Amino acid sequence: MADSYRVHVTKDHLVFSAGHFVTITTPDVSFCERLHGHNWRVSADVTGPLDVNRYVFDFVALRDTLQRIVADLDHRMLLPTRHPQIPLAVSDREVEARYGDRRWVFPLEECRLLPLEQTTAELLAGWIGERLLEQIGPHDLSEICIGVEENFGQWAFWSRKFAAPQ
Template sequence: MSAGFSVRVTKDHLVFSAAHFITFNGTICERLHGHNWRVAVEVDGPLDENRYVFDFIALRDAIQKLVLELDHHVLLPTEHAAIRVIADEREVTATFEERRWVFPREDCILLPVINTTAEEIAHWMGLQLRESIRRQPGNKVHTVRVEVEENFGQWARCEMDV
């Protein structure tokens, strides 16, 4: 008989407040608004010699670092076909059709995503976590799963191989 193992971390402090806007249905662009986003992460893999899949504390610290990076910022997509984002050392200008937003540079996080949806944010976080997990000596994790809640009860999840 075989068994599968996973480790899941979600904490009250794995929350970040951030503003964003997304596009949908081709030409509709939301107004700038914010959420108190919540994050959970889970990894799957075999037990190591210590009988761990992955150290809870290391996983918590890795996701906490990402949460702190995004907290109290405006999240802007750099890969969107219709949202243009231009940044210099002082400010960031984002445009969509006739709309224009200008933000102080230190208030923005430029994410290499197509749209700042919960799904894309979960994917970006998953990519960052995957690299962090790969750097851990002896790690045998084979899957990472990141969940991002943008509003109470509205979760997006991204799962990827490590």
């Protein structure tokens, strides 16, 4: 039996305040939520073997990298660029979003356009996880898991497992 080690990071400052809206589709109805915001909280878990320093990953490096990613979302309107029912018209100054007969116009510098189908906590966790991996690389990690809390006690998680090093 092999030992497993995991590092968990969440801090009071790993939060971002952002607005969004999502669509809900059921067999009976399809609608778009009202524009609203959350004080989102982010956590990261990385699992893997101990390195030469006897830790899985440096807490400070993980925390600081995650902080930079989160800061990019803070005080922004989060808009999905791949939503099939919410077309975006982007100019050099503003973003127009439409859903049916509803229309919103936001200053471009106050938006974060995300290559997602929806701005759900689940997909935001995946987007954050991908950015984190781009910046830290997989190292010898066996798994990474990102959590996004959109409301107190309501978390969504994304994870990726890596093949064992050869």
